[in-house]
Amino acid sequence: MNNLIPFDQGRIRKIWHHEQWYFSVIDIVAVLTEQPDYQISRKYWNKLAERLKKEGSEVVTNCHRLKLVAQDGKMRETDAANTETLLRLIQSVPSPKAEPLKLWLARMGTERIAEIQDPSQGIDRARALWQKHGRSEKWIQQRMMGQETRNKLTDYWKDHGVAEGDEYAILTNIIHQEWTDLSVQDHKTLKGLSKPHNLRDHMNEAELILTALAELSTRQIADSMQARGLRQNKIPAQKGGRIAKNARRELESKTGKSVITDENFLAPLNKANKIS
Incomplete structure (x- = not known):
């Protein structure tokens, strides 16, 4: 079951x-707990939190309610x-994954500090990870380049x-829906991706380029309008996405092939990376 919840593929x-x-x-x-079912893991945490509170542990009180991407793709609390609190939490759950997880948490902290001091290290590590997973240099x-445009x-x-x-x-969803005719979630579903997967990491070359075109166009249109706030920025988002949609349709008419595909870079289940 290890391969269902690898540390290094964004599952945490x-x-x-x-x-x-x-x-x-x-x-x-x-x-x-080696449990891939989110709801079961949530219930386990709720029961554990109750026990820790009764024991007077500060683990629960030191947790923060923060917004992260939920199963439905929306940001939810x-x-x-942090690492210090999680190290205490790990001690409360008997698990063969405890030690590897402690090492992983420590490494994450060290890498982030290094990235702040030298941002190129984060870029180099991303490149190395993509190479490891068989992506071409192109x-x-x-x-x-698409990430730079996004930023x-x-x-x-x-x-x-x-x-x-x-x-x-x-x-983001307005832009994506406009140029692909699919919501971000529908596009992920088409590619067979689950909640933790980053859609862009599974796009083909044309999908990446047109996503970048849509976001570049959106920014430049927004800048020309000096759009402020959510309401005003919806307009350039639609217009920017439409520019990429027109390019997509033109390309598809010339090649006879759909730009949007169900292709992904997921490894076969029996080859998926395991926690070491």
Whole structure:
């Protein structure tokens, strides 16, 4: 069952909060109990939290309610904790995964500090991970260029009154729906992806390029309009997505092939990485 909840494929949700990583407590519990069912892991955590409270443990009180991507793709509040709190929590759950998880948490903290001091390290590690999973250099270049375009768009939103979390997700979905004729969630479903998977990590070259075109167009249109807030930014999101849609339709008419496909980079179940 290890391969169902690998550490290194984004199955443990995390967020940078108050200058440190906070991790989903339920995801940590899922790893410790080797339980892929989210609802069962949630119930386990609820019972464990009750016991810890009765014992006077500070683990529960040190958890924060933070917004992370939920199973339905929306940002929802869930219990999250920093490394120090999680190390205490791990001691409360007998599990053969305890020691590997402790090492993983320690490594995450060290890597983040290194990235802050030298941002290129994060880029290098992402490239190495994609290479490890068999991505071509051409694909990696497109993925990284697309991420840079995405970052510039979210920087614009941040500077112009769009709230991180739900509002980013709303605008992203408008752009995506406009150019693909699919919501982000429907696109993930088409590709057979589950909640923790990053859709962009499973896009083909054309999907990556057109996503970048849609987001580049959105930012430039928003900038020309000086759009502020969620309501005003919905307009450039639709227009930017439409530009990429027109490009998609033109390409499809010339090639006779659909740009949007069900292809993904998921490893066969028997080859999936296991926790070591």
